[in-house]
């Protein structure tokens with residue numbers, strides 16, 4: 009049998025680095041948190057004639073309304089109404105999707121929450137970890153055996169630039185996003201040599217239900233549709249991490265490099281201005 013010459017450079021061969029991929033059609037997509045915001049926009053962004061799209065969230069009406077939109081775009085929607093914190097529900101949904109739509113080309117773990125109590129250090133933190141950390145695990149893990157058997161596929165973990173710094177009033181949110189980024193980074197080490205790509209997506213501010221009532225300015229905020237377009241375009245080369253928008257990402261990196269006392273004095277101004285109600289009065 010004739011050996012097919014390797015398309016990798018000697019450097020890539022030496023260090024077992026896979027070459028960058030070019031954009032290819034995503035025919036089978038599974039996305040959580042699709043009833044609003046970024047997940048809704050991502051499902052529409054990937055909707056093309058013949059695409060099979062699994063959509064997950066708790067709000068049934070919104071999910072079915074999205075299903076209609078996807079059908080009109082020529083896609084085939086598979087609707088799963090439930091909670092990403094529920095491991096059994098997510099395993100059953102993945103199983104049903106695999107049976108009816110096949111192995112996904114891309115799994116997008118997007119569902120997330122910011123919690124209801126900006127500035128608290130207690131009430132929401134468990135819920136934030138349950139949704140933003142365990143919910144992502146529950147989304148990805150049931151697909152791993154099939155992705156490995158197929159030897160292809162991509163996972164997108166929708167995290168946040170908030171993973172990179174301890175930000176005021178967002179202890180549980182920052183912690184949940186930092187934790188999932190480490191978990192996903194470790195998972196990537198296991199999957200990448202076996203042909204599965206994993207990209208951690210860290211967006212800045214996006215105009216969605218999550219940020220609608222934000223009591224602070226949101227520099228470089230973008231629309232969900234724009235964010236979805238960026239994610240689709242830039243994730244097609246399977247980067248390990250995708251941070252955007254650039255000015256916000258650079259700003260966060262710069263803040264992280266500053267000496268702690270200077271950074272904290274800058275951030276604590278926001279803390280003082282915005283989160284006056286913690287700790288609650290006895």
Ligand SMILES: NC(=O)c1ccc[n+]([C@@H]2O[C@H](COP(=O)([O-])OP(=O)(O)OC[C@H]3O[C@@H](n4cnc5c(N)ncnc54)[C@H](OP(=O)(O)O)[C@@H]3O)[C@@H](O)[C@H]2O)c1
Nearest residue numbers: 041043044045046065066067091092119120213214216218
């Ligand atoms: N907006 C921003 O500025 C921003 C910035 C960086 C990163 N992100 C990340 O982007 C992702 C999407 O957020 P978004 O801004 O689009 O907010 P959003 O409009 O509030 O959407 C959140 C989505 O997640 C779903 N969801 C939340 N908890 C769930 C649960 N327990 N089970 C199932 N689905 C659940 C919601 O659906 P149901 O309520 O119907 O279940 C909804 O579809 C999140 O991971 C967020 O952290 C957002």
